[in-house]
Amino acid sequence: MQRSSAFRSGARFSVFAAALILAACGAAAPPTAAPAPRPAATAIAAATVAPAASGIVSWMVAGDNVEFDAYKRIAAAFEAANPAIKVDLVYIPASADYRNRLAADFASGSPSDVVFMNYQRYPTFADKNQLAPLGDYLARSATLKESDFYAAAMDTYKWRGSTWCLPGNMSSAVIYYNKKLFDGAKVGHPKANWTWDEFVASARAISRDDPSLGRVYGYGTEISLFRVAPYVWSAGGEIVDSNDAPTKLSLESDKAVASIQRYVDLQVKYQAAPSAVAEKAEDSLTRFMNGKLGMYMDSRRVVPLFRDTIKDSFDWDVVALPSQGTSTSILHSDGYCMPAAAKNKAAGWKLIEFAAGPPGQTTMTKIGRLVPSLKAIAESPVFLDPNARPANSKVWLETQIRPVPSHKNWPAIETAITKELEKAYYGVQPVKDAVQIAGKQAETLFK
Amino acid sequence: MSGPGLDRGGGYRFQVDYLPVGTFRQFRILLFPFVVATVLLVGLPAALALGLSFTDYDALAAPSWVGLSNYTHLLEDRIFNIVLGNSVYFLALSVPLRVLGAFALALWLGGERRGAGGYRAIVYLPTVIPDAATALMWLWIVNPLYGPINLILKSLGLPQPGWLADHDSARLVFVMMACLQIGEGFVVALSGLKGIPRSYYQAAQADGAGALALFRHVTLPLALPWIALVAVRDTIFALPWTFAVSSIMTGGDPFYTTLFLPLYARIQSVDYLKFGLGAAATTLMIILAAVALGLIGLAARRGWYADET
Numbered sequence: 114m115q116r117s118s119a120f121r122s123g124a125r126f127s128v129f130a131a132a133l134i135l136a137a138c139g140a141a142a143p144p145t146a147a148p149a150p151r152p153a154a155t156a157i158a159a160a161t162v163a164p165a166a167s168g169i170v171s172w173m174v175a176g177d178n179v180e181f182d183a184y185k186r187i188a189a190a191f192e193a194a195n196p197a198i199k200v201d202l203v204y205i206p207a208s209a210d211y212r213n214r215l216a217a218d219f220a221s222g223s224p225s226d227v228v229f230m231n232y233q234r235y236p237t238f239a240d241k242n243q244l245a246p247l248g249d250y251l252a253r254s255a256t257l258k259e260s261d262f263y264a265a266a267m268d269t270y271k272w273r274g275s276t277w278c279l280p281g282n283m284s285s286a287v288i289y290y291n292k293k294l295f296d297g298a299k300v301g302h303p304k305a306n307w308t309w310d311e312f313v314a315s316a317r318a319i320s321r322d323d324p325s326l327g328r329v330y331g332y333g334t335e336i337s338l339f340r341v342a343p344y345v346w347s348a349g350g351e352i353v354d355s356n357d358a359p360t361k362l363s364l365e366s367d368k369a370v371a372s373i374q375r376y377v378d379l380q381v382k383y384q385a386a387p388s389a390v391a392e393k394a395e396d397s398l399t400r401f402m403n404g405k406l407g408m409y410m411d412s413r414r415v416v417p418l419f420r421d422t423i424k425d426s427f428d429w430d431v432v433a434l435p436s437q438g439t440s441t442s443i444l445h446s447d448g449y450c451m452p453a454a455a456k457n458k459a460a461g462w463k464l465i466e467f468a469a470g471p472p473g474q475t476t477m478t479k480i481g482r483l484v485p486s487l488k489a490i491a492e493s494p495v496f497l498d499p500n501a502r503p504a505n506s507k508v509w510l511e512t513q514i515r516p517v518p519s520h521k522n523w524p525a526i527e528t529a530i531t532k533e534l535e536k537a538y539y540g541v542q543p544v545k546d547a548v549q550i551a552g553k554q555a556e557t558l559f560k
Numbered sequence: 561m562s563g564p565g566l567d568r569g570g571g572y573r574f575q576v577d578y579l580p581v582g583t584f585r586q587f588r589i590l591l592f593p594f595v596v597a598t599v600l601l602v603g604l605p606a607a608l609a610l611g612l613s614f615t616d617y618d619a620l621a622a623p624s625w626v627g628l629s630n631y632t633h634l635l636e637d638r639i640f641n642i643v644l645g646n647s648v649y650f651l652a653l654s655v656p657l658r659v660l661g662a663f664a665l666a667l668w669l670g671g672e673r674r675g676a677g678g679y680r681a682i683v684y685l686p687t688v689i690p691d692a693a694t695a696l697m698w699l700w701i702v703n704p705l706y707g708p709i710n711l712i713l714k715s716l717g718l719p720q721p722g723w724l725a726d727h728d729s730a731r732l733v734f735v736m737m738a739c740l741q742i743g744e745g746f747v748v749a750l751s752g753l754k755g756i757p758r759s760y761y762q763a764a765q766a767d768g769a770g771a772l773a774l775f776r777h778v779t780l781p782l783a784l785p786w787i788a789l790v791a792v793r794d795t796i797f798a799l800p801w802t803f804a805v806s807s808i809m810t811g812g813d814p815f816y817t818t819l820f821l822p823l824y825a826r827i828q829s830v831d832y833l834k835f836g837l838g839a840a841a842t843t844l845m846i847i848l849a850a851v852a853l854g855l856i857g858l859a860a861r862r863g864w865y866a867d868e869t
Contacts, residue, residue, distance in 0.1 A: 213830050220619035237833065241620040389814060393725035394705035525832045529639075536815050541727070554638065 167197035170460035172468075173218070173225035174204055175211035176482075179417060183480050190476070191467045198460045201225075219243050224452035226461035227468070230278060232269045232446045232516060233523050239277045240521045245451045248276035250462045257470050266486040269516040270448050278448030279469035282483035283491075284413040285442040285514045286343055288312075288434060289503070293427040294319050294329065294407045303408075303432040305508070309344075309375060312408075312435035316385035319407035326405050331385040333397030334410040336538045337531040339443055339517070341376055346515055348372035348437040352530075359518040362530070362555050364548040372437055373537065374544045381540040389539040410434070412445040413509060417481045420502060431503040433512050444516040446486065484509040522558040529554040606846065613839035620833065630840035640841065642816045643824045647799055647845070649731055650820060651852055654738040655794045662745030662790055663753075663783065670753050680750070687743025691801065694737065695808040699724075702733050724810055727817040733809075734802060734818060745790040752786030753779070781863070788860040795852045799845055821845040 174184045181204050188200040203225055205211040212234070218224040219238060230238070238244050251259060257279075259267060266283035270276055288303065295302055298318045303311070316331025323329045334340050342352055350369030353359035363369060380386040387397060398415065400406035402422045409415075423429060434442050449465045451458060467473055474485045478495050484506075485491040497506050517523065530551040537547035613630055617623035634640045669679050686694070701707050702723035710720040721729040760778050769777065803822035806812060812819030812827075821841055829838030 216619060216830060216833060238620070241618065243620055389725040390704045390722040393722065394703050522832070532815060535813075539814075541815065550638075557633070557637075 165197070166195065166457075166459040166463045168457050168460055169199045169201050170227065170457050170464050171201040171203055171225035172227040172464060173211070173215070174202065174229055175206065175208050177206065179480050180477075180482065181206070183476050187468055187473045187476050190472055191464060194467070194472075195460075195463060198463065200464065219452065219454075222454050224454055226451065226455040226457050227464050228450050228452060229281065229447050230450050232278075232280075232444070232448060232519075233527070235270065235277050235448065235450055236272055236519045236523070237521045238450075238452075239272055239275070243453055244277050245453045245455065245458065246275040246277060247279060247451060247462075247465070250465075251276060251279070254466055256466055261488060262486050263488060263491070265444060265514045265516075266446050269444060269446060269519075272519050278450035279465055280446050280448050280486035281469050281474070282413075282446055282477070283486040283509075283514075284445040284484040285509060285512055286340065286410055286412055286434060286445070287431045287442065287508055287512070289401065289409045289411065289415070289419070289429055289431050291401065291404060291407055291427055291429055293404065298407075302430075303435075305433055305511075306440065307432070307435050309347075309435045309437045313375075313379065313383065313385070316379060316407060317383050320383075320385045323405075326403075328391065329405050329407070330387050330391075330397075330400065331407040332379055332409075333386050333392070333400060333406045335392075335397065336535045338527050338534060340410055341373055341534055342517065343434050343441050343443045343515075344376055344437050345369045345372045346441040346443075347434070347439055348375075349439075353518045356516070356518045359520055360559050362526075362548070362552040364530070365545075365552055370544055370548060373534070373548065375437065377537050377540075377544055380538055413484045414445070414482055416503065420481060429502060430505050431508050432505065433508050440513060442512045442514050444514045446516075520559070526555045526558045529558065609839045609842050612835055613843045615836045615839075617835040617839075618833040619835055623836070626836065630836045631844070634837065634840055634844065639816060639819075640824070643819050643821055643841075644844070644848075646731060646817065646819060647802075647821045647848060650734060650738075650802060651795065651798050651848070653735045654798055655791060655852070657735065657739050658742050658745055658794050659787060659791050661739055662742045663749045663787060665742070665746055666749035666753050667779070670750055680746070683746050684743035686740045689741075691804040692808060694741070695805040698733065698737055698805075699809055724818070725814060727814050730810065730814055730817045734805065737805060738798065738801065745794060748786060748790050748793075749783070752783050752789075756782045784860060784863050788856060791856045792853055795849055795856060799849065821848070 172184075172188065174181065176184070184202060184204070188202050192198065192200055205214050211229075215224070215228060215230070218228075224243075235244065251257060259276075262280055263283050266280035267276075270278040270280060290303060292302060295315070298315075298321070300315050300318045303315065312332075319329060319331035321329050338352070345352060345364070345368075348368050348371060350366050350372055351363040352369075354361050354363050364373070380388065387395075387400070395403075395405075397406055397409055398411070401409040402419065404423075404427050419429065433440055449469045451461045451465060455461045469486075471487060471490060474483075474487050474490045475495055477483050478485050478490055481501070485496055490496060491510055517527065520526065533542075533547040533551040533554070536542045537544045542550075612623065614625060614627060615623035616626045616630075665683050669676055669683065689697075701709060704710055704720065704722045704725055707723070710723075713720045723733050724730050756779065760782070761774055764774055764778050799820060800822055802820040803826070806818050806820055806823050807826075810818040812823055822845065825838040825841040825845070828834045828841060
């Protein structure tokens with residue numbers, strides 16, 4: 114049995130390795146039959162009768178040095194609490210490399226016992242029975258229950274009737290603003306329920322040529338579906354026909370087009386946001402840190418960077434996205450998942466319980482990068498620390514959040530939309546053409 | 561003279577007539593490891609790629625046979641056609657310019673003159689810089705606001721392109737970069753030009769040939785096999801070269817204008833787990849390179865026969 118399994122793993126890895134060679138330099142993987150993945154049900158059955166957790170559990174993580182240090186602290190605390198288990202931390206710094214490694218590991222049949230995955234990406238693997246459903250584990254857990262998590266985060270890891278991962282965080286897009294530039298332009302600081310018109314007026318008022326700073330823009334961010342979708346929802350439009358089982362884009366509706374047009378006008382009509390050339394010369398994130406951008410849209414992930422680089426050169430805070438009807442934002446979340454091929458599922462679940470539970474989320478929250486998905490941590494001073502910027506962290510807990518649709522091809526669909534929106538945002542094509550082309554491009558990807 | 565040449569039938573041959581007996585056997589022994597490596601590392605994966613291109617394969621489950629549908633999908637896909645156009649544009653512009661640059665510089669710097677060695681080193685230097693470092697360096701060079709090129713253009717009162725931010729000029733940046741890394745072609749060109757016997761020039765000069773006639777009737781025909789060699793080499797390496805630089809500098813932006821076939825194949829395969837599509841794109845890239853090589857062969861033959869008449 115063991116030999117057969119090793120052979121299958123080896124054969125599948127050979128296929129994947131050859132495919133990688135193909136992609137890189139002009140070759141591809143063989144059409145030899147790779148064996149079907151192990152059914153997830155087997156994994157659960159095995160876990161049910163598994164003895165007490167022990168042995169080595171491998172855990173693959175990504176992130177910068179600060180995050181890696183936090184993961185190391187979590188691993189050390191976990192080992193101290195579970196002396197029979199040793200954590201083998203696999204660290205891949207860049208997220209793109211992490212995704213490649215994840216795919217390679219799944220293809221070779223030897224993924225780590227615990228992996229971290231964005232909610233947009235897990236359906237690709239769940240669709241192929243590569244993940245072990247975690248619902249039964251959670252139901253039997255003595256330390257965690259589903260109601261401990263915000264539903265907005267938890268629900269996004271439920272797909273086709275199963276829970277596939279536990280949310281490690283629950284961030285969303287907000288507006289970061291530079292108080293000094295607002296004060297300099299004699300514009301009042303944004304308030305919780307501000308409207309799109311107030312937002313545009315602020316951005317236009319801040320935009321100017323400054324003798325020492327050069328060109329100052331009111332607003333900026335990278336252009337993507339992730340940045341536009343909240344405004345489409347806010348205006349009453351939709352991205353797709355059905356969030357649970359999408360079959361086509363809905364961006365051609367009047368509400369969606371009008372909303373995107375308002376967003377595009379910021380750059381094309383009002384020049385209150387950097388042009389393509391200005392963005393290429395100095396991206397909006399850098400401009401904000403250099404005090405040359407009034408407002409910047411992003412998730413919680415930039416907080417440690419802002420704390421570290423901006424320091425006291427100017428005061429900044431966060432506010433909810435401006436409303437074009439109903440104030441809505443977009444979910445940013447990563448979850449702890451267990452591959453169906455995990456070798457040590459019992460210890461893997463213990464680690465997920467620990468990392469996604471209060472000990473792990475407290476450690477990760479302290480570095481400032483994430484919004485906890487656990488209510489108890491999110492609503493505690495660990496997250497709502499009044500002495501740490503941003504002062505208005507509660508905005509992440511008060512905003513209505515929506516996820517992007519769950520679909521196995523979603524990353525490709527999102528890229529197709531983003532590229533067309535980018536053209537519209539930089540005035541290369543009308544919004545109507547952009548959404549039409551994106552819709553056509555996405556048609557085949559939804560199949 | 562030793563080196564590639566054209567036989568009277570128009571086919572290539574390697575002139576090694578003066579080599580002592582037994583040398584061919586030594587050649588074969590020396591070539592053996594390279595042949596084995598080429599078969600294992602290039603031939604076999606390429607064959608596997610061809611097979612995979614007829615399947616739907618995501619590396620998570622067994623491949624399933626889909627016939628030609630990956631190819632028909634690609635050829636009907638708007639993005640792929642943009643990518644194909646970008647790749648043809650890059651090949652058609654960069655290869656001739658690189659060959660021209662290499663031979664023009666070899667002609668200029670080939671003679672014995674004061675400081676010639678230093679100039680040759682300067683020409684070769686950009687080639688030894690790793691592609692990743694070159695990409696990062698060029699990101700600064702073509703920065704539309706702070707880069708040296710636009711600062712110079714601004715100081716001269718000339719219009720400043722957006723370079724990588726502008727879909728009209730972005731592809732051109734990659735051609736410019738490729739044209740500065742011509743060290744290998746330059747060395748081959750130097751070697752080829754130095755191999756032309758001085759007596760040929762002396763004989764032509766005695767017949768009253770001027771500089772232009774010497775170039776047209778002596779240098780060019782005798783350098784033709786070397787030109788073809790450099791062109792073939794550049795054609796093979798041109799598209800794979802774009803992979804690292806476009807990944808680092810643009811990721812294919814703006815609006816797919818710097819997305820070339822190798823990066824496209826990687827995105828389809830590794831990012832979207834569509835290895836069948838990636839394999840089909842790779843196979844089409846190989847076909848594109850083969851067509852380009854065929855055109856070079858055709859041009860070389862025409863050049864040879866034109867010289868014969």
